[in-house]
Amino acid sequence: MRAGRLRVVGLGPGAPEWITTEASEALATATDLVGYGPYLARLTERPGQHRHASDNRQELERARFALELATSGRNVAVVSGGDPGIFAMAAAVMEAIETGESAWRELDIAVVPGITAMQAAAARIGAPLGHDFCAISLSDNLKDWSIIEKRLRLASEADFVIALYNPASKARPERIGDVFVFLRTHKSAATPVIFARAVGRADERLTVTKLGDADPLLADMATLIIIGSSETRPIERPGGAQPFIYTPRGYGARA
Amino acid sequence: MRAGRLRVVGLGPGAPEWITTEASEALATATDLVGYGPYLARLTERPGQHRHASDNRQELERARFALELATSGRNVAVVSGGDPGIFAMAAAVMEAIETGESAWRELDIAVVPGITAMQAAAARIGAPLGHDFCAISLSDNLKDWSIIEKRLRLASEADFVIALYNPASKARPERIGDVFVFLRTHKSAATPVIFARAVGRADERLTVTKLGDADPLLADMATLIIIGSSETRPIERPGGAQPFIYTPRGYGARA
Numbered sequence: 080m081r082a083g084r085l086r087v088v089g090l091g092p093g094a095p096e097w098i099t100t101e102a103s104e105a106l107a108t109a110t111d112l113v114g115y116g117p118y119l120a121r122l123t124e125r126p127g128q129h130r131h132a133s134d135n136r137q138e139l140e141r142a143r144f145a146l147e148l149a150t151s152g153r154n155v156a157v158v159s160g161g162d163p164g165i166f167a168m169a170a171a172v173m174e175a176i177e178t179g180e181s182a183w184r185e186l187d188i189a190v191v192p193g194i195t196a197m198q199a200a201a202a203r204i205g206a207p208l209g210h211d212f213c214a215i216s217l218s219d220n221l222k223d224w225s226i227i228e229k230r231l232r233l234a235s236e237a238d239f240v241i242a243l244y245n246p247a248s249k250a251r252p253e254r255i256g257d258v259f260v261f262l263r264t265h266k267s268a269a270t271p272v273i274f275a276r277a278v279g280r281a282d283e284r285l286t287v288t289k290l291g292d293a294d295p296l297l298a299d300m301a302t303l304i305i306i307g308s309s310e311t312r313p314i315e316r317p318g319g320a321q322p323f324i325y326t327p328r329g330y331g332a333r334a
Numbered sequence: 335m336r337a338g339r340l341r342v343v344g345l346g347p348g349a350p351e352w353i354t355t356e357a358s359e360a361l362a363t364a365t366d367l368v369g370y371g372p373y374l375a376r377l378t379e380r381p382g383q384h385r386h387a388s389d390n391r392q393e394l395e396r397a398r399f400a401l402e403l404a405t406s407g408r409n410v411a412v413v414s415g416g417d418p419g420i421f422a423m424a425a426a427v428m429e430a431i432e433t434g435e436s437a438w439r440e441l442d443i444a445v446v447p448g449i450t451a452m453q454a455a456a457a458r459i460g461a462p463l464g465h466d467f468c469a470i471s472l473s474d475n476l477k478d479w480s481i482i483e484k485r486l487r488l489a490s491e492a493d494f495v496i497a498l499y500n501p502a503s504k505a506r507p508e509r510i511g512d513v514f515v516f517l518r519t520h521k522s523a524a525t526p527v528i529f530a531r532a533v534g535r536a537d538e539r540l541t542v543t544k545l546g547d548a549d550p551l552l553a554d555m556a557t558l559i560i561i562g563s564s565e566t567r568p569i570e571r572p573g574g575a576q577p578f579i580y581t582p583r584g585y586g587a588r589a
Contacts, residue, residue: 170464
């Protein structure tokens with residue numbers, strides 16, 4: 080094993096109270112932090128620790144740079160939003176290793192998990208992920224629409240709760256509108272839909288609506304969307320409190 | 335809003351370093367802890383704090399008891415393994431509220447998310463959840479086999495990575511064997527399969543195999559199973575190190 084170390088660290092969705100002890104320690108002991116600028120900006124500055132900020136689009140280049148740094152003997156933390164393992168930096172680091180220098184395979188590399196956006200959104204609203212679910216990224220540059228449509232159709236037939244990541248990219252903002260149009264042909268218009276924007280941050284905004292009324296303009300790049308199964312439903316609360324939305328643990332005859 | 339408070343708190347999969355700051359604070363400030371005995375046993379004893387341990391099967395009764403305690407003015411933490419929102423206590427609490435006393439809807443209730451087993455397993459092994467995935471519980475008392483089979487078939491057609499929770503219950507230990515037999519008719523025998531048992535605990539055991547060789551006896555009640563998509567693959571490492579398993583971010587022509 081070489082001297083350098085690389086940790087792919089999940090910061091969670093934004094609020095500092097959602098960071099784990101393991102992630103805090105990995106950040107504190109790193110000599111170098113590598114990541115998207117706004118994620119680095121969330122972290123306390125430490126004397127002697129180097130920061131390498133990059134653009135959000137450059138995931139593979141960022142991963143390669145971090146692996147080179149670690150190979151030179153540094154203790155590197157690649158900083159990721161949410162959970163690095165779920166539509167974030169861990170897969171980019173693995174891709175870089177698979178296609179990169181053989182020395183990178185000898186490094187001490189580990190992933191530090193974090194709370195991902197769908198968990199934060201679910202916690203805010205009740206328990207919409209309480210039964211079988213799927214998570215689909217709508218990222219426009221990594222997958223064709225035909226694949227997304229096929230998965231949405233099969234996920235609807237399976238009656239999974241559906242969590243949608245990256246619903247509105249700059250390159251293809253209309254895609255989420257297409258998704259709602261498509262899903263209305265497969266699911267009831269009364270299906271609960273949750274728009275969870277920037278959960279855990281100062282500009283957090285939660286909107287609960289129905290599939291028949293879902294407005295694509297509520298989704299931006301910081302939004303996570305949860306679309307219920309046929310069993311997902313609200314629990315009304317008195318005094319103007321937001322209803323809980325939840326999916327029961329049992330299904331059909333066992334519900 | 336009534337005086338009592340209820341928090342449904344995720345401890346993560348076992349290791350104390352995977353607990354979030356929010357969860358630690360909710361546990362420290364609770365007057366009463368309610369939960370499955372072994373989860374309570376993980377926590378530091380605090381003077382004056384009451385513990386109410388119960389059997390693992392009694393989720394709904396436990397939720398009702400916690401809601402009654404909170405209604406009497408206590409600050410209650412319902413302790414859950416993993417993430418309460420994913421196949422754990424949050425949905426049970428919601429079910430109890432939906433069918434219970436109207437006063438319960440007026441309580442200050444919130445869910446505190448945690449790292450769930452599939453995230454811990456994925457972090458240990460690379461990035462198997464790096465692309466679209468689904469999570470299915472095989473719990474035998476909440477869902478018929480016909481529903482499970484339908485979801486496994488559609489998840490295979492969608493080429494999701496599949497995370498299986500509760501693969502081997504006491505009541506129906508043979509179910510996971512049926513799952514492997516079924517999936518072999520829908521997916522390649524070379525598909526990577528990860529058995530992640532008790533991740534983060536002293537008796538942690540990770541086994542990486544292929545669908546064609548997957549042994550149902552490797553799954554017990556503490557095991558989480560991840561079954562790859564057609565793109566999930568190993569990255570070999572020198573010196574006897576465990577290969578990484580990962581799923582690329584892109585798919586098909588975009589991979």
